[in-house]
Amino acid sequence: MNVLYGLYQPDEGEILVDGKPLKLKGPSDAIGAGIGMVHQHFMLVPVFTVAENIMLGAEQTRGGIAGFLDRRRARREVAEVSERYNLRVDPDAVIEDLPVGIQQRVEIVKALTRDVDLLILDEPTAVLTPQETEELLTVMRSLKAAGKSIVFITHKLGEVKAIADRITVIRRGKTVGTASPEASRDELAALMVGRNVRLTVDKSPATPGDPVLEVAGLVVDDDRQIRAVDGVDLTVRAGEVLGVAGVQGNGQTELIEAIMGLRPVLAGTVSLAGDRIDGWKTKKVLRAGVGYVPEDRSVDGLVKEFSVAENLVLDIYDRPPFGAGLALKPDAITSSAKERIEQFDVRTSSADAPVGTLSGGNQQKVIVARELSRPLKLFIAAQPTRGVDVGSIEFIHSRIVHERDVGTAVVVVSSELDEVIGLADRIAVMYRGRIIGVVGPDTPREEIGLLMAGISPDAAAATDGGPATDAGSASEDEA
Amino acid sequence: MTNPNPQSGSPDKEPASEAQAAQNALGNTERASTTTAPKPSEPEPKPSLGRLFLDNLWAANTFTVTLLSLVLAVVVGAVLMIISDPDVLHTYSYITARPSDAFSASWTLVSEAYANLFKGSVFDPEAFAGWLNGSNGWQAVLAPISETLTYAAPLVFTGLAVALAFRGGLFNIGAQGQATIGVILAALAGFLLPLPPGLHLLVAVLAGALGGALWGFIPGILKARAGAHEVINTIMLNYVATYFLTWLIVQNGVQDPKRTDAISKAVDTSAQLPRLLGDNLRVHAGILLAVLATWAVAWLLNRSTLGFELRAVGANPDAARTAGISVTRTYILIMVFSGILAGLGGSNMVLGSTASALTPLVVAQIGFDGILVALLGRVKPWGVLLAALLFGALQAGGNRMQSYSGISLELVTVLQALIVIFIAAPALVKAIFQLRAARAARLQTSLAKGW
Structure with a gap:
């Protein structure tokens, strides 16, 4: 995924976007090609506001004068995107005051303001409550409805089955198989491990002591x-x-x-x-x-x-x-x-x-x-x-x-x-x-x-x- | 569901073959990266051993980078010699008319200078010939080596001091200050205490170590207890130490009563490190101590529980703390040990043969050179020893280069700096020599670690 986002260079092979091969020298190329990424560990500056974080890397200046940031425009963009995709965030909130679920939403909004067509979500649910996860899935569905493509990376089989249209299983750096969301959890787990696994923990009742x-x-x-x-x-x-x-x-x-x-x-x-x-x-x-x-x-x-x-x-x-x-x-x-x-x-x-x-x-x-x-x-x-x-x-x-x-x-x-x-x-x-x-x-x-x-x-x-x-x-x- | 891994039979055997695959993958990364690079599409031919060796050599491992850095520094040094010599430079003004003039003049200048550098530090054929036909003694043959070892000894100590701290995750810029306090205490013990020979020397050496330990302990405890950054504190303590030395020299009881300038009394001969090859050669027992210290530091780092703690704290203080290692205690110990080494380096300067009395410049730059030595030695004890020998040789040879070829001694400093700059920028060296962009450039991370 880091290769897709231009953070690492591929040793071999090529990336096709809309059928055209793509050379990515860095994340800015990826963004230019319409690829956005939400990292497992958020890439946000904690002491900046939502709007400031969102314009980071694509700072607009006021009237084109260097050194004068156009914060108003950033705020407007945030509001626009939140409106369009139903992702509510307060542009003036400071990141470190926000719960992780909302921080993640900021990351998604940030990607969307760059006008991406393909959104990569790397283990997005690791830090969320079940309810927040449910919300994220809802957001993903609405993005899908708006015509965006999403690559959703996760270890959690339930989520994959809930949201994915197609499932690709990668093991040791190789694609080992694809499956449809109708596949059972056990089948998916077997693909991921390469053998049959038991997903439930086998245990006898506890015998507590002192x-x-x-x-x-x-x-x-x-x-x-x-x-x-x-x-x-x-x-x-x-x-x-x-x-x-x-x-x-x-x-x-x-x-x-x-x-x-x-x-x-x-x-x-x-x-x-x-x-x-x-x-x-x-x-x-x-x-x-x-x-x-x-x-x-x-x-x-x-x-x-x-x-x-x-x-x-x-x-x-x-x-x-x-x-x-x-x-x-x-x-x-x-x-x-x-x-x-x-x-x-x-x-x-x-x-x-x-x-x-x-x-x-x-x-x-x-x-x-x-x-x-x-x-x-x-x-x-x-x-x-x-x-x-x-x-x-x-x-x-x-x-x-x-x-x-x-x-x-x-x-x-x-x-x-x-x-x-x-x-x-x-x-x-x-x-x-x-x-x-x-x-x-x-x-x-x-x-x-x-x-x-x-x-x-x-x-x-x-x-x-x-x-x-x-x-x-x-x-x-x-x- | 079909088995995703075609070459394995039953799913039960999968883990074993997977482990195998992982093993191969891990074990072969080196070979794979070097052999597949030239023709990635072809099936991998079995490379010959020599080919493998060459490939690995050119895959820009740090040893190669070190060596090439030396070469580059020598080349840049040559350019500097040429452009700083007006006569040679003049030949370039008519280079299109008679290029041979420019080239031969340049060659003569550069080759003579480097030849003198070599003769002054390693081996002088003329002295050898003289010894054979009896016109000079064997001392003249060993004189260059003696000089090299004399200059190298204190650098081994300060280099080890910096390297040890580095391995523990601390950037000890304060070897200079620690060496200064070390030299002060060693000298005071050397001319104030009336002790019998042998014991006197031991006490003086230990006093030097104690001084360094004290000057290392201060930033150590400040770092551990107050979180003060050791870089700032050691730099500040360098100033304190230097000016304390300057003040101390002119005090009553310290200053040489027969002198009006800033020089202290001389260290008693009973407290001086014995010379190894007679009175005419300056090499003294300090170099033996230096080798011993190298061995001790290598043992400490790799074979002791303390070294384990030190390396763990240096590589990942959080994990070390979680595993029950006291990070604060380790920081203090690192700085104390580092200080001891630097202090020993300082005592070499006054108990050895370079000087026998305190002057404001008695420690020269050994603390700062120690940083360069540690980097050049890739912060490994035996590497530091080799690097110190190289720096000692450059200094010894530089003296001869100055007096015979008229190349200023500062060029040696420039050479030293260039070597370290090239080593600190492996990407640059690799780019210049078109080395394969394989793993290699680990040094950068070791540099960034201290911050």
């Missing part, structure tokens, strides 16, 4: 010193999986980081098997028997320049048998790495290959292998399968359930509702820094979806507007 993790009245700030976790109480018992559901950015990240000692606890307590661990250093928490899969593997989970073997000991390099005093034991590290690679089915050319050369799924398996290779009391997995292929998802899920079955307390944080429902024995839904409800895995999806949007079934909890009401009004408009 409480392992107890969180009481936890208060944590985020990086901008804004309250992110606001009085959370949680208990996780040995041998059960607690799923933490919620739209990204509702305090899940900060909650977990506070438990891991990566973020200061401002109030409340965290206990591990009876010991207070709040205020402990991360190393001590890890040593106490906590395994942790961070949500962003490339930022927090792995050192990409390091070899697979080195990454497999990233948090135990100084422990026997890998380290003795000040010295490392390279032989022990390598031989243990070979074992892990085998055991966790990590596809790599060798233990010495830089971990950055592995696929996302295999990178994730390296982290899971590292964390599950020592005796644990508590295992915390944040977004354990984000951006991971279906085959690896299956594998990682089975390892998580296995860990539960040997009596470890497990916390799975995921913005992917299916994952939480599939893995969890109990589901805690987080909204705006609080646990808004704890429900069983048999709870209807719609109910959990509403909880994620801050609407608890018995009380109208979301009184202060925000994404929930925003989403509501927008979908009304589109209906």
Whole structure:
């Protein structure tokens, strides 16, 4: 896709647009050819307004005088496009104040103001609530009705089936097949992996033991010193999986980081098997028997320049048998790495290959292998399968359930509702820094979806507007 | 549903063959990229080993870039010599009439200059002939090497200091200041403490290391605790160190009582690094310490838990922190170790044979040259050692070039700068030599990392 958008140059082959071959030297060529792209990670300047972001890269000057930006015209364009495609955005809102769903809409509007005919959406739903996703699909339908072509890239089979007219499956850089949206989920999954996969997680009922993790009245700030976790109480018992559901950015990240000692606890307590661990250093928490899969593997989970073997000991390099005093034991590290690679089915050319050369799924398996290779009391997995292929998802899920079955307390944080429902024995839904409800895995999806949007079934909890009401009004408009 | 992968039999075997494919794909990227490039449409012929080697060499790996950067620098240096020599330049005014004049004059100038550079730094055939027929001693034969090693020793230390910090993700511009404080403490210990030989030297060397450690610790703790950027702080501390030295030299008890200008007392002979090849050659034990330090840094980086932490923090501080490594502690340690190395480099300047007393310019530019050495050595310990030897050779040879060919010593500085500029711009070198645009240009990222 980055080739299509002109960010990378093709080594071979050609791109045809309207039957004519196209040479793309950069994104501006792509835009010129009517190709627009919405990236998985938004390319917006957080402190600029919507209108400013939209004119970025195509700045209009007032009366053609250099240096004088024509903001009014940008605002007018935004209004026009929003009107035409029914995409409501406020041109004067500052990006960082907007919820992610709206930020994404800004990206789409930005592409549309460039008059594109082909819109590429790269994993657009990863950061959205089920309701926001539904809205996005509605927007895509109306764009389609307006004659635009859309390339929609996603790992999520349900969405593909809901929106696509034609499905192309790519695996290891090759087109491995095409399918119609009538194909079953299992058929699509088999195409993606190259073999038959089980999409549901097989597990026996949990046999919870004593409480392992107890969180009481936890208060944590985020990086901008804004309250992110606001009085959370949680208990996780040995041998059960607690799923933490919620739209990204509702305090899940900060909650977990506070438990891991990566973020200061401002109030409340965290206990591990009876010991207070709040205020402990991360190393001590890890040593106490906590395994942790961070949500962003490339930022927090792995050192990409390091070899697979080195990454497999990233948090135990100084422990026997890998380290003795000040010295490392390279032989022990390598031989243990070979074992892990085998055991966790990590596809790599060798233990010495830089971990950055592995696929996302295999990178994730390296982290899971590292964390599950020592005796644990508590295992915390944040977004354990984000951006991971279906085959690896299956594998990682089975390892998580296995860990539960040997009596470890497990916390799975995921913005992917299916994952939480599939893995969890109990589901805690987080909204705006609080646990808004704890429900069983048999709870209807719609109910959990509403909880994620801050609407608890018995009380109208979301009184202060925000994404929930925003989403509501927008979908009304589109209906 | 049809099996999408034609060459595999049953779906059950798929994972194995997939792993195989991945293995091949990963293992062969190098070969694939080099062999398929010339004729992409043809089925891949099995390349000969020699062909493979040549291909890889020309695929612009960083070693090639380093070598070609040297060549380019030498060429540009030659041009500079020609245009800065009025006599030779004059021959170009009638080049159309008698081109041979211009060419031979240029050739004579350039070849003689570079020959002197070589004779002054590596080997002088005349001295060798003289030794054979008895007109001079063996010392004259080894003199160029001795000079090279003398100049290289402190650069090894400062180069290692910068490289070590670099690997930990810190851009230590402050090797100069750390070396300055190191030289001060080493010299003070050298002429103030009345200690027996041996112990005196040890104490003086350690004092130098301590000074550097202190001057590295300050920006380290500022970075770790207050988030102050080490580039700013180390630059500022360079000034503080330099002016502290200038002030200190003229204080009572420090300044040489027999002198009125800014020079301190001389370091006691008991605190001086022993000369290795007799009193006539300047090479001293500092170069042995330098090799030892190189080995120690290489071990530290690659074979120790501390080095693991350091490299992890350097490559990805977030992941290091998540894995329980204390990033702040590591930053402080990096700067302290870096400072120790730079301080040792500084002590070489006054405990070795280049000078025995403090002057305002006693540390020369070793801290800043250390940055260049570290880059040239591709921030690897043994690479730094080689780079320091090269820079030492350029300086030693430059002295002879100046006195024999009348080429100013500054040209050597220009050469050093050119080498590093070319190395920092691998794309430029590749463009000039038409190298294949393969992987190669990793150096740029190592440069950007510190910021």
